[in-house]
Amino acid sequence: MLRVEGLSHAFKNGNETTLVLQQISFVVHKGEMVALLGSSGSGKSTLLNLMAGLMKPTEGEIYIADNNIVKMNENKLAEFRRTHIGFIFQAYELLPNLTVRENIELPLVFQSERPSIRKQKALKLLEQVGIPDKGDMFPSQLSGGQQQRVSIARSLITEPSVIFADEPTGNLDTKTEEEILAILKELNRTMNTTFIIVTHEREVANQTQHIITLRDGRLEQSQSPEPDQAEEVIQ
Amino acid sequence: MRIADLTRLSWDQVRRRKVVTMLCAAGLSIGCAAIILAMSIGESTQEIVSSQLNSFLKMDEITVYPNNGPSSPPGSTESKDDEAAKRGALNDQKLEIMRNIKHVKAVAPFQEFNYMEMTTMDSKKGYALIVGTDLSTLKDFGESFMQGDVTGTTDTMNAVVLSYGATLDLLDPETRSKLYQSMDRNPYDENIRKQYESLRTTPTALFKQQIQILSMQDSGKQLTSPGLRVIGVLKKPKGQSDINIAQDRKIYVSIETAEMLRKELFPKNESENKAGTYNSVKVKVDAEEHVKQVEDQLKKLSVNTQSNLLQKERLEEQFSIFKAVAVGAGVFILIIASISIIVAMTMSTYQRRRQIGIMKVLGANLAQIRNMFIVEAALLGLLGGLLGILFSYWIVWGINALILNMTQGESAMSIFIPAKAIPTGLAFAIMTGILSGIYPAVSASRTDALTAIKRD
Numbered sequence: 001m002l003r004v005e006g007l008s009h010a011f012k013n014g015n016e017t018t019l020v021l022q023q024i025s026f027v028v029h030k031g032e033m034v035a036l037l038g039s040s041g042s043g044k045s046t047l048l049n050l051m052a053g054l055m056k057p058t059e060g061e062i063y064i065a066d067n068n069i070v071k072m073n074e075n076k077l078a079e080f081r082r083t084h085i086g087f088i089f090q091a092y093e094l095l096p097n098l099t100v101r102e103n104i105e106l107p108l109v110f111q112s113e114r115p116s117i118r119k120q121k122a123l124k125l126l127e128q129v130g131i132p133d134k135g136d137m138f139p140s141q142l143s144g145g146q147q148q149r150v151s152i153a154r155s156l157i158t159e160p161s162v163i164f165a166d167e168p169t170g171n172l173d174t175k176t177e178e179e180i181l182a183i184l185k186e187l188n189r190t191m192n193t194t195f196i197i198v199t200h201e202r203e204v205a206n207q208t209q210h211i212i213t214l215r216d217g218r219l220e221q222s223q224s225p226e227p228d229q230a231e232e233v234i235q
Numbered sequence: 236m237r238i239a240d241l242t243r244l245s246w247d248q249v250r251r252r253k254v255v256t257m258l259c260a261a262g263l264s265i266g267c268a269a270i271i272l273a274m275s276i277g278e279s280t281q282e283i284v285s286s287q288l289n290s291f292l293k294m295d296e297i298t299v300y301p302n303n304g305p306s307s308p309p310g311s312t313e314s315k316d317d318e319a320a321k322r323g324a325l326n327d328q329k330l331e332i333m334r335n336i337k338h339v340k341a342v343a344p345f346q347e348f349n350y351m352e353m354t355t356m357d358s359k360k361g362y363a364l365i366v367g368t369d370l371s372t373l374k375d376f377g378e379s380f381m382q383g384d385v386t387g388t389t390d391t392m393n394a395v396v397l398s399y400g401a402t403l404d405l406l407d408p409e410t411r412s413k414l415y416q417s418m419d420r421n422p423y424d425e426n427i428r429k430q431y432e433s434l435r436t437t438p439t440a441l442f443k444q445q446i447q448i449l450s451m452q453d454s455g456k457q458l459t460s461p462g463l464r465v466i467g468v469l470k471k472p473k474g475q476s477d478i479n480i481a482q483d484r485k486i487y488v489s490i491e492t493a494e495m496l497r498k499e500l501f502p503k504n505e506s507e508n509k510a511g512t513y514n515s516v517k518v519k520v521d522a523e524e525h526v527k528q529v530e531d532q533l534k535k536l537s538v539n540t541q542s543n544l545l546q547k548e549r550l551e552e553q554f555s556i557f558k559a560v561a562v563g564a565g566v567f568i569l570i571i572a573s574i575s576i577i578v579a580m581t582m583s584t585y586q587r588r589r590q591i592g593i594m595k596v597l598g599a600n601l602a603q604i605r606n607m608f609i610v611e612a613a614l615l616g617l618l619g620g621l622l623g624i625l626f627s628y629w630i631v632w633g634i635n636a637l638i639l640n641m642t643q644g645e646s647a648m649s650i651f652i653p654a655k656a657i658p659t660g661l662a663f664a665i666m667t668g669i670l671s672g673i674y675p676a677v678s679a680s681r682t683d684a685l686t687a688i689k690r691d
């Protein structure tokens with residue numbers, strides 16, 4: 001589903017070059033829920049941005065659904081993101097002037113989808129994320145957890161191949177964090193959607209089926225969780 | 236992206252960013268109003284001047300004069316001059332030829348006297364220009380009757396038709412003399428002046444009455460014409476003040492009556508007008524665009540012609556310069572307004588970088604982001620244009636109210652907004668909006684999504 005091959009990335013700062021990722025390679029299968037674990041400065045956010053096509057790597061290839069996104073130009077990438085990639089942000093990033101339902105429909109607006117179909121899909125997703133009655137509200141009228149649920153619904157509306165979640169529980173309290181992770185796991189199970197979650201918290205990573213650990217820009221480990229936690233994931 | 240979604244998202248921004256919207260719309264509305272006003276004042280002034288010109292100098296009429304030939308060179312014989320005058324004279328035969336020229340609607344001969352004194356049956360006196368013509372052609376030349384008519388009247392001997400002005404300013408000599416004396420004694424007395432003006436502009440009922448024309452001989456002897464029947468009074472001309480109308484005083488008589496009056500009132504000048512020839516002829520053409528063609532045909536009859544085309548062309552040329560300058564000023568204001576839009580929208584683009592970044596991450600491509608900003612700019616243009624239309628109506632209303640106030644309600648002049656000015660003003664405003672929005676739109680579409688969504 002997602003294949004990263006020999007990925008390296010360096011930032012240039014004047015004459016100085018900082019290597020942030022070095023020869024990263026891994027594979028994520030369809031329907032997997034993967035955690036990209038690492039401490040601050042480990043290069044996990046850079047890796048996420050590269051996989052989402054928001055940056056071009058210095059070296060290496062990234063394949064999503066057999067499409068090499070490194071070779072795509074900006075417009076092609078926009079089109080690819082529109083159809084194959086979903087995003088969940090740490091700070092939700094909902095547009096404040098649009099209602100909850102309009103926010104969820106937005107990716108389909110860029111696909112020129114018919115309004116009736118958009119509405120139908122948005123209402124179904126609102127139910128799936130557990131806020132069926134919030135469609136006509138504005139983001140400012142919702143709690144942080146509810147806003148993140150809207151963000152999840154928005155990422156799912158195009159039925160993408162993979163959803164990238166950048167610290168999705170980073171702004172939430174423990175109880176809400178658990179609720180959001182439960183929703184993600186449920187959606188992963190029922191919709192068979194691939195999730196790649198960037199996190200620095202081991203507890204969050206342990207909830208997934210596959211943990212990719214980064215340290216100082218290198219792939220430290222790519223493994224399944226401990227058996228007792230894996231059982232929890234399966235449940 | 237669907238047009239409805241594009242418009243909705245853009246309109247949402249226009250509605251939401253009230254300060255930017257107000258700034259841009261205000262600039263554009265001033266420019267749009269300036270263009271509409273420039274066109275309105277230009278068109279209205281041209282219309283007013285043209286209609287006044289038309290009422291005095293009719294555009295579809297040609298005046299034909301006898302051609303007496305070139306001035307005699309030294310040593311030429313008198314008989315040659317006579318021959319030339321005969322060839323260039325206006326006679327019935329030429330009138331008949333003129334009537335048959337293509338596009339000619341009517342032809343009327345004219346014998347004009349000077350202003351002469353007239354007297355009514357109740358001894359009121361006034362002056363009027365005696366015009367000998369074919370009375371049946373008056374209607375063909377745009378005159379209409381307030382009282383009476385000449386259609387079907389065969390006996391026009393000793394009959395007259397009066398212009399409306401000829402029924403005004405008729406006073407008995409005693410009253411007039413008293414009024415003049417009062418005014419001389421009290422030159423600044425408003426009441427006396429008003430009384431005099433009121434008497435001057437009050438019409439005298441002359442229809443079916445008799446009038447006489449008076450002529451004073453060099454010997455001091457006064458000659459009086461036979462009684463003349465008033466068989467018609469023409470309608471009051473529109474768009475002119477009563478004082479002006481009172482100066483347009485004409486008594487129309489038939490050519491035969493004119494000849495009779497000449498014999499009765501100027502017995503010594505018998506040889507001045509040869510029987511069967513006329514001072515001038517007026518030719519009415521079916522449309523203004525045929526005037527030139529008919530004029531060329533008339534010149535072949537060895538006569539002199541005069542139309543008012545040249546005056547009109549000159550007037551149009553002057554107005555086109557005025558309109559171009561005025562519209563140019565409007566466009567200049569719009570250019571200035573466009574700078575405010577560029578600045579306001581560029582600021583707005585900067586403030587909305589994060590939103591643009593999110594949209595890009597969610598799959599919006601360069602064209603979609605650019606189009607959203609361009610539609611937003613076009614909507615600002617539309618809003619500015621609509622406001623501009625409203626402003627221009629207010630300003631025109633204000634100008635008209637001011638004119639009416641200054642002329643105490645007597646002015647026939649008013650500014651109007653021509654129909655084509657509205658779409659022109661609106662189109663200029665929208666185009667300015669779009670053109671000004673291009674740079675901010677391109678700049679917005681080039682926003683780097685990653686930089687935009689990064690939180691410090």
